[in-house]
Amino acid sequence: MNKQQQQQHERSMSRVEKGLARRYRQERNFKRLGLGAILMGLLFVSFLFISIFANGYTAFQQTFVKLDVFYDPEVIAPVGETDPDVLSAGHYGGLVKATMRELFPSVTNRRDKKKLYGLISTGAAFQIRERVMQDPSVIGQRESIWVPADDDVDMLIKGHIDLSLPESDRRIKDDQLSWIQGMQEDGRVEKRFNTTFFAAGDSREPELSGIKGAAVGSFFTLLICLAISFPVGVAAAVYLEEVAPKNRWTDLIEVNINNLAAVPSIVFGLLGLAVFINFFGLPRSVPLVGGLVLALMTLPTIIIASRVALKSVPPSIREAALGVGASPMQTITHHVLPLALPGMLTGTIIGMAQALGETAPLLMIGMVAFIVDIPGGAMDPSAVLPVQIYLWADSPERAFVERTSAAIMVLLVFLISMNLLAVWLRKKFERRW
């Protein structure tokens, strides 16, 4: 190396070193930026989870009141009566009222009595009727049973009612407060696990409302959606990717599928309303129509994911199969599809999770109706989880606030478990080559 070269080398090295600090600084800043983005995301997610949980966890408990009910033969039916028609016709609401009057004999005023009866849920009468229908021999006897308290009482016990407000601004009045305190002192008030929330359909009374109707409706809707969108989506993807000639028509179809994936979901709702309900005359509010609409919405997602999965199968596998004389069909069904299936399943489950959380298109086909019954099939009117959340969030009663959050928790549990299933399936069936 001569002197000039040596100098040249030293010059360039000094420049490199000068720039080095700047390069490292840029790298550090880049890292910080990425970390900051992730931390911010985590912050928001944790805020979401914390607020939902904080709002909703109380919904898993419900206040119950112990009543010493006298199964009055005069109100229900004579002792020994077993005919269900007669038994169910009894005036059970009267029994609850009588029990409450017994508990607080000092209340005589008609208006006060009404306030007193308001402490107990209207569901109590149904519960007593159930009890009598199950075992008619209790008629004429006295028994202590736990019945749900009214939602206002429930809110009071859970501390959601601000007692510093003037009486006129409160749902619970001063005398009601004293009666509740009296019952509490007697050990007649207790918070218990809220089975109703998981076992009942919707209701106007918060303490009687549950998520089961919506969950079952969501289940049927997704079942229909899966049964249609998975086979159709996979078939379309296989055709487009493996069979169809590459020409202007297939290009056009591909562009359209990509466009459909970006169409706002409410448009699919309108499409479903026009096609399935108005043209084919299917009933409104049923999971069948909901599933069909969601299938239309999910299809582009599944087709795109499946095509990506098919594309990622190495061509060497196709060549190997063709090389031993497999027909194109055998190559696809024996080799390409099994290898692409994990990717297809992942895409499908993510599409299904998206469909599970979808509200807008279902509003268009009448799934926003207030439905109390738990659907028995895909042709029964029903609600779905996200629509139930929407309905409850819209309700004025304070007790629906915590139920909304609880329903969101249930929905999130379903979504997270579906995504975990997708991850698990991918891990399990993923093969290396």
Add this chain to the structure above:
Amino acid sequence: MDEVINRSSTIARELKTGSGAEVGMQVLKESQSSGTVGDIYVDDPRMTCRNVNVYYGDKQAIFDIDLDIAKHQVISMIGPSGCGKSTFLRCLNRMNDTIDICKVTGQIKMEGQDIYDGGLDVVPLRASVGMVFQKPNPFPKSIYDNIGYGPRIHGLNDNKDHLDEIVETSLKKAGLWEEVKDRLDHPGTGLSGGQQQRLCIARAIAVSPEVILMDEPCSALDPIATAKIEELIDELRENYTIAIVTHAMQQAARVSQRTAYFHLGKLIEVGETDQIFTAPRHRLTEDYITGRFG
């Protein structure tokens, strides 16, 4: 074989003193009109190719190739990258059909039957003309299923025992039986590269083909695995006709009886391997085997 290589390197040394690339281009121009040098015909051929042209869209990849492939012989196809040797090989079992824009004209006959005849089904053709690829590509299934797949789809086995027998004989012929007999249910992809390639050869053998096409079967393997495959090719010659595309000239010299030299989509010269490597008749062949280009 060593002798052949020695001789060819002697020629190389001699030629290094010779003239440059201008001469090569001159010869190239001449050869376009003159056609193939050497003996393209053999007695009792397995496959005959006449006037084969291959186009990828508007681009012609192969020009007017005439070539016979003799029975129970290894024919190697050599030439620089992009010369069309792989394309030609893939014509022989219509593997090019899978490429949409690829068009083949001319005649390729096997036992008197034109394989590009519209009425011919490619499935039996590919069963009788097996193929081994550049990169080992076992199915992501067990070793047993890799071999058993071909016989199964063609219905070659009468029952389970028969299939076991086919798997065993195929693996034995491919020299892999001793290494894998205790783990037939293990995935084929778990074998080493050389073993995988022998598995692929066994898979091709399992459907009892007449011709086996090999597209640079050793290019992804180490020298020891390569030596094993070459040994295997020599043994297989007894029962099968083999056409092999290779980049390694020494390999062509070691395993083949006939050699065809391709250049820019044309078949320049074909002849006995000994002759091609010791006394090439065409200038381009000589330039290539002596390492002047390629």
